[in-house]
Every structure is written in structure tokens, then in C-alpha cells.
Amino acid sequence: MAQVRLQLEEARELAVRALAANGCDQANAAAIADVMIVAERDGCTSHGLFRLPGYVSALASGRADGRAEPAVERIAPAVVRVDGRGGMAPLALERGRVPLIEAARENGIAALALVGIFHMAALWPEVEAVAEEGLCALAVTSSRRLVAPAGGSRAMFGTNPMAFAWPRPGEGPVVFDQAVSVMARGEVMIAARDGHDLPEGVALDADGKPTTDAAAAVDGVLLPFGGYKGSSIGLMIELLAAGLLGENFAFETSAEFADDGGPGRGGELMIAMDPARFGDGAGWAAHSERFFAELLAEDGVRLPGGRRLANRQRIPTDGFEIPDALHGEILELAGGA
Amino acid sequence: MAQVRLQLEEARELAVRALAANGCDQANAAAIADVMIVAERDGCTSHGLFRLPGYVSALASGRADGRAEPAVERIAPAVVRVDGRGGMAPLALERGRVPLIEAARENGIAALALVGIFHMAALWPEVEAVAEEGLCALAVTSSRRLVAPAGGSRAMFGTNPMAFAWPRPGEGPVVFDQAVSVMARGEVMIAARDGHDLPEGVALDADGKPTTDAAAAVDGVLLPFGGYKGSSIGLMIELLAAGLLGENFAFETSAEFADDGGPGRGGELMIAMDPARFGDGAGWAAHSERFFAELLAEDGVRLPGGRRLANRQRIPTDGFEIPDALHGEILELAGGA
Numbered sequence: 001m002a003q004v005r006l007q008l009e010e011a012r013e014l015a016v017r018a019l020a021a022n023g024c025d026q027a028n029a030a031a032i033a034d035v036m037i038v039a040e041r042d043g044c045t046s047h048g049l050f051r052l053p054g055y056v057s058a059l060a061s062g063r064a065d066g067r068a069e070p071a072v073e074r075i076a077p078a079v080v081r082v083d084g085r086g087g088m089a090p091l092a093l094e095r096g097r098v099p100l101i102e103a104a105r106e107n108g109i110a111a112l113a114l115v116g117i118f119h120m121a122a123l124w125p126e127v128e129a130v131a132e133e134g135l136c137a138l139a140v141t142s143s144r145r146l147v148a149p150a151g152g153s154r155a156m157f158g159t160n161p162m163a164f165a166w167p168r169p170g171e172g173p174v175v176f177d178q179a180v181s182v183m184a185r186g187e188v189m190i191a192a193r194d195g196h197d198l199p200e201g202v203a204l205d206a207d208g209k210p211t212t213d214a215a216a217a218v219d220g221v222l223l224p225f226g227g228y229k230g231s232s233i234g235l236m237i238e239l240l241a242a243g244l245l246g247e248n249f250a251f252e253t254s255a256e257f258a259d260d261g262g263p264g265r266g267g268e269l270m271i272a273m274d275p276a277r278f279g280d281g282a283g284w285a286a287h288s289e290r291f292f293a294e295l296l297a298e299d300g301v302r303l304p305g306g307r308r309l310a311n312r313q314r315i316p317t318d319g320f321e322i323p324d325a326l327h328g329e330i331l332e333l334a335g336g337a
Numbered sequence: 338m339a340q341v342r343l344q345l346e347e348a349r350e351l352a353v354r355a356l357a358a359n360g361c362d363q364a365n366a367a368a369i370a371d372v373m374i375v376a377e378r379d380g381c382t383s384h385g386l387f388r389l390p391g392y393v394s395a396l397a398s399g400r401a402d403g404r405a406e407p408a409v410e411r412i413a414p415a416v417v418r419v420d421g422r423g424g425m426a427p428l429a430l431e432r433g434r435v436p437l438i439e440a441a442r443e444n445g446i447a448a449l450a451l452v453g454i455f456h457m458a459a460l461w462p463e464v465e466a467v468a469e470e471g472l473c474a475l476a477v478t479s480s481r482r483l484v485a486p487a488g489g490s491r492a493m494f495g496t497n498p499m500a501f502a503w504p505r506p507g508e509g510p511v512v513f514d515q516a517v518s519v520m521a522r523g524e525v526m527i528a529a530r531d532g533h534d535l536p537e538g539v540a541l542d543a544d545g546k547p548t549t550d551a552a553a554a555v556d557g558v559l560l561p562f563g564g565y566k567g568s569s570i571g572l573m574i575e576l577l578a579a580g581l582l583g584e585n586f587a588f589e590t591s592a593e594f595a596d597d598g599g600p601g602r603g604g605e606l607m608i609a610m611d612p613a614r615f616g617d618g619a620g621w622a623a624h625s626e627r628f629f630a631e632l633l634a635e636d637g638v639r640l641p642g643g644r645r646l647a648n649r650q651r652i653p654t655d656g657f658e659i660p661d662a663l664h665g666e667i668l669e670l671a672g673g674a
Contacts, residue, residue, distance in 0.1 A: 246617025280583025
């Protein structure tokens with residue numbers, strides 16, 4: 001497949017242009033472009049420009065509002081609610097970040113309840129941004145029904161990612177972001193696009209039978225990691241991102257969903273905690289560094305997120321590649337070169 | 338193996354007597370006995386009276402203080418810290434529960450930071466008790482090093498259970514409690530005691546080789562569920578239960594540990610959230626019941642904790658059985674029949 005190499009800054013300008021040409025105001029276009037560009041910067045192809053046509057479809061169909069102005073309200077002393085008012089998640093997250101951090105510093109722990117949003121970005125950028133301010137953060141979101149619970153063959157959970165970030169003063173936070181499915185939906189979509197098979201245990205086809213065919217998996221259901229334990233986590237994330245917030249469960253998202261490659265409407269819960277307010281004073285940072293040193297003393301053990309940090313050293317200089325066809329599609333969405 | 342049938346109330350009295358005869362004051366003896374008896378009531382043998390000799394050993398050796406009076410302090414508006422002062426966890430949890438619930442109702446979300454405790458009970462009783470008051474609860478704790486991270490063969494995590502409870506007004510909460518290891522340490526201990534093999538993928542032996550021999554697993558390391566995803570959760574729990582609270586990481590617990598069958602010193606973090614304070618008013622309960630109904634519409638899908646609730650219908654009437662040898666040992670600890 002022919003590839004086009006792009007530099008991050010030109011890719012960002014192109015993404016902003018394509019979004020602005022398809023219904024986004026500048027604030028939304030910039031926020032959405034930024035999350036795709038940080039994904040490309042970190043080598044996360046499945047959350048990079050690959051998603052742009054999907055964003056545009058959901059804007060073009062009117063499902064999502066590219067000019068939405070999120071409403072931010074502290075609805076309880078430690079709960080910041082952001083109503084995205086039917087826009088994409090990135091701007092709502094930007095608007096909620098500082099209020100969440102302030103509420104967590106004031107109270108020790110605080111929650112960001114994000115509703116009325118269309119989310120299909122990775123979660124790690126939002127927890128990482130909070131951890132860069134010295135707080136620990138945990139985020140979960142639901143989406144449309146794609147994952148079967150343990151014992152079932154009907155999709156009832158979204159891929160329901162959970163992301164976690166732990167601050168490391170002086171260097172990048174430790175961050176993980178993992179779907180409750182064995183494989184992320186984005187990875188399955190990439191495999192289907194590229195004609196690659198899936199490992200066993202990843203998916204059932206539309207008839208509820210195990211499959212390794214990525215295209216069949218796209219039409220079927222994904223399986224949770226770790227059997228019933230992963231399934232419990234999927235259930236918990238439905239209850240936190242939908243039940244707690246009063247937003248769509250995955251089955252509700254799907255009922256109103258038109259599959260244009262774009263995201264469904266759902267909620268996101270982020271919890272931030274200030275380690276300095278939990279009783280260990282300033283000791284927490286050195287203490288957790290001793291843990292990391294002990295952990296990494298064995299060869300073969302790595303901290304999650306290391307590959308992203310390595311890509312981050314390289315890609316801002318080298319640029320990154322996307323398929324020629326995708327580049328052409330984006331140029332067209334942007335109204336030509 | 339010969340078994341003795343006991344009723345819950347007589348078992349509780351026996352447990353209190355054995356604990357009181359081995360260094361506990363009445364408050365600690367009652368709290369510790371209660372968590373073992375609710376485990377037996379729910380059919381969770383591995384956290385029932387099976388643990389009593391271990392508690393007694395850790396008291397007898399002086400590692401844990403059976404007369405500790407926990408100190409409760411609201412150290413931030415939404416953080417309740419309970420210092421167990423070197424006692425067993427159950428009394429500290431009892432003392433922290435109401436302050437945690439109050440803080441969560443006031444602020445929307447609150448945390449209980451439990452330090453200076455020796456914990457080897459199940460976590461579900463504490464999250465269930467909070468959910469019975471209408472709040473959603475998540476709890477994690479670390480213990481001594483027993484589980485290898487993905488890519489490693491050296492134990493760096495405790496079995497690090499995560500428990501979650503979601504309130505269902507008018508009926509019992511949905512509750513799960515699962516170790517980050519494929520199999521709980523208690524289950525492996527029971528298998529070793531009874532001479533049963535383990536499934537593959539559960540453990541490595543002392544040489545870092547895969548094993549299905551339960552006794553070899555007791556001397557080796559357990560593996561996390563779901564490969565690197567379960568390993569990430571194990572890492573997160575270390576950081577929350579130890580890094581955040583300023584308590585022992587598993588590797589630190591092990592350094593001061595004497596294996597008398599009793600618990601190690603560690604921390605526990607519990608987060609409580611009040612669904613009524615997240616923006617959906619009173620609607621959250623009916624909304625989540627619609628989700629449960631949809632989930633359970635497929636045969637073979639169950640809510641976690643169902644087996645415990647079924648046992649709870651039966652065991653308070655029928656009683657439960659423990660091995661004759663264990664019963665004899667407990668009678669002796671209690672100073673004879």
C-alpha cells in the first residue's frame with residue numbers, strides 16, 4: 001500500500017482544515033485535530049488520522065454538532081459535570097480538565113462527569129494531561145455495543161476502555177489505556193482493512209461462533225480479556241460511564257446509532273486524585289519511584305506506555321506515514337490541496 | 338475428609354472466643370469474626386474460618402495488634418484516612434465506613450484511605466456495605482508479592498483484589514471481587530490442601546516455569562489474568578493502595594513479612610460515589626435496572642455475585658461445613674470446647 005509521509009504540524013493543519021470544512025468551528029476543529037495528532041505523535045495509528053473520515057461523517061450527517069459549546073458546572077463539591085451538548089468529546093475534555101484538577105486539589109479526590117459527547121479518541125491523552133499536573137487519574141468510557149459479556153454471545157458492552165495515569169515528577173507519567181475487549185475495535189478495523197487475521201479468542205462472528213477473520217469480527221462481537229474477570233470490568237465501566245452519569249449504556253447508544261464510521265453518543269467518567277492529599281505528604285513520588293526501580297530490575301518487565309514515549313522521541317522529527325488513499329480522502333474532505 | 342456442620346451464630350461465637358483468647362479485644366474480635374462469618378454465609382470458604390488460624394498466628398507473633406484502636410481523620414474534604422495502628426483491617430473498615438459515606442454524600446465522591454492494617458479478608462463485604470447505603474463503591478488492596486507482572490517471573494504485585502458494588506434499591510447490590518491473579522491465593526491454598534491440580538496459565542513454580550501443581554504454585558508466583566491487561570490492573574492497584582496512600586507496596590510488605598499464614602501489612606483504597614450527585618437525579622436506579630434487564634435477556638449471562646446471594650438464602654438456615662481438623666484446631670485456639 002502506497003504511503004504518504006507527513007510532519008505533525010502539516011497533518012494538524014490539514015485535519016483542522018478538513019474538520020472546519022465539514023461543520024466544525026475553530027475551537028472544536030482544533031481540539032479534535034489535537035487528539036488525532038497526539039495519537040500519531042505516539043505511533044497510535046488506530047486513533048490517528050484514520051479516524052478523521054469517521055468524525056466528518058458524524059458531523060455531516062448531523063449526528064454530532066461541530067459547533068457545540070460545552071457547558072461546565074461544579075454540580076457537587078467534588079463533581080465537575082461537562083455537558084458536551086452533542087459535540088465531539090475533545091473540546092468538552094479540554095474545558096473540563098482545569099476544573100477537575102482544581103476540584104481534586106481542593107478535595108483530595110474529584111470526578112469529571114462528561115455527558116452529551118461523541119467519543120472515539122483514545123483515553124490516554126486525557127489521563128496523561130491530568131497526571132502531568134501531578135495528579136493520579138483514572139478514566140472510563142462506554143460506546144456502542146461491541147463486546148459480549150462472559151457466558152453470552154450478544155454484544156452488551158462497548159469496548160469500554162479504562163485509562164490510568166500515575167504522575168512521575170520530572171519525567172513522563174506512567175500511562176495505560178486498554179479496551180475491555182481482548183483487542184481494540186480500532187485494531188480489528190485496521191486488521192480488516194489490511195486483510196490480516198486475528199488471534200483466536202478475540203471475537204465471535206455474527207452467528208456467535210469463534211472467528212479469526214477480522215472482517216467477520218467487525219460484523220460480530222468482540223470478547224472481553226481474561227474471561228469473566230474482564231467481563232466484570234466491562235460491566236463496571238457500563239455502570240460508571242452510563243449508570244452513574246445518566247448517559248447512554250452501550251445498548252442505548254447502539255439503538256440511536258447510524259454506522260457512518262463515526263462515534264456514538266456516550267459518557268465518560270474521569271476520577272482525579274491528588275497524592276499530596278492522601279496522607280503521605282511529599283513522600284509519594286520517591287516512594288513510587290522505588291517501586292518502579294524494583295519492578296524494572298527484572299529483564300523483560302516494562303512500564304506500560306513505553307512504546308508511545310519512544311515514538312514520541314522520534315516522530316516529531318521523522319514524521320509518520322498514512323496510506324495514500326486515506327491522505328487523498330482527507331485532502332478531498334479539506335476541499336482539495 | 339470428615340466435616341463438621343456449624344450454624345453461623347455458633348461459628349461466630351467460636352471465632353470471637355478464639356480471637357479473644359489470642360490477644361484481641363472484643364471490638365477487634367467481633368469485627369474479624371464478622372468478616373469470616375459473612376464469607377461462610379455466602380459460601381466463600383476460602384475467606385471463612387479457614388483464615389482463623391492465620392489471624393491468630395499473626396496476633397500471637399505480635400506482628401498484628403489485636404487491641405488496636407483505629408484513628409479516623411478527615412484529612413481533606415473528600416478523603417477519610419483511617420490508621421489501623423497495626424491492627425487487623427475489619428475494625429478499621431467498620432470505623433471508616435460511616436465517615437466515607439458521609440463524605441461521599443457531601444461531595445459526590447470520596448475516598449477512604451486505610452493504612453496501618455493487616456488485611457486478608459475478602460473485599461466484597463466492605464463495598465457491599467457501602468452500596469447498601471445507596472452508593473457505588475470501588476475498593477483495591479495490595480498484599481505481599483505473589484503475582485508476576487507480564488513479561489516477568491518475579492512476583493511484584495500482591496494478588497491485588499479489586500471489588501466493586503453497584504446499589505440496587507430494593508434488592509441486593511451487584512458486587513464483584515476479583516484478584517488480579519487468574520486464581521485467588523486462597524483458592525490455590527485450598528487446592529494445595531486438598532491435593533487438586535490447577536488449570537494451566539495460573540502459576541509459575543519457584544524456578545519460573547509454568548506449573549499445574551498447587552503446592553508448587555504456593556512456593557512460586559501467580560500469573561495475572563488476561564496477560565498484560567491484567568498486569569496493568571495489578572500495577573494500578575499497587576499505585577493506588579501503596580503509592581497513593583503511603584503504605585507498603587507488595588515488595589515492601591514481603592520484606593517485613595513472616596509467613597505464619599496470616600496477612601501482611603498493607604493499605605486499602607475505597608472510593609465511594611453517590612449516583613444522586615452526578616447529575617441524573619433520582620433516575621439512575623431505574624436506568625441501571627433497564628441495563629440489567631437487557632443484559633440478562635440472554636440465557637447464560639449472569640450478574641456477578643449471584644452465587645453468593647443464592648448461598649445467602651440457604652446457609653443461614655442449613656449451616657455450613659468445615660473440615661474436622663480445622664474445627665479441632667479452632668476449638669483448641671479458643672481454649673477447648
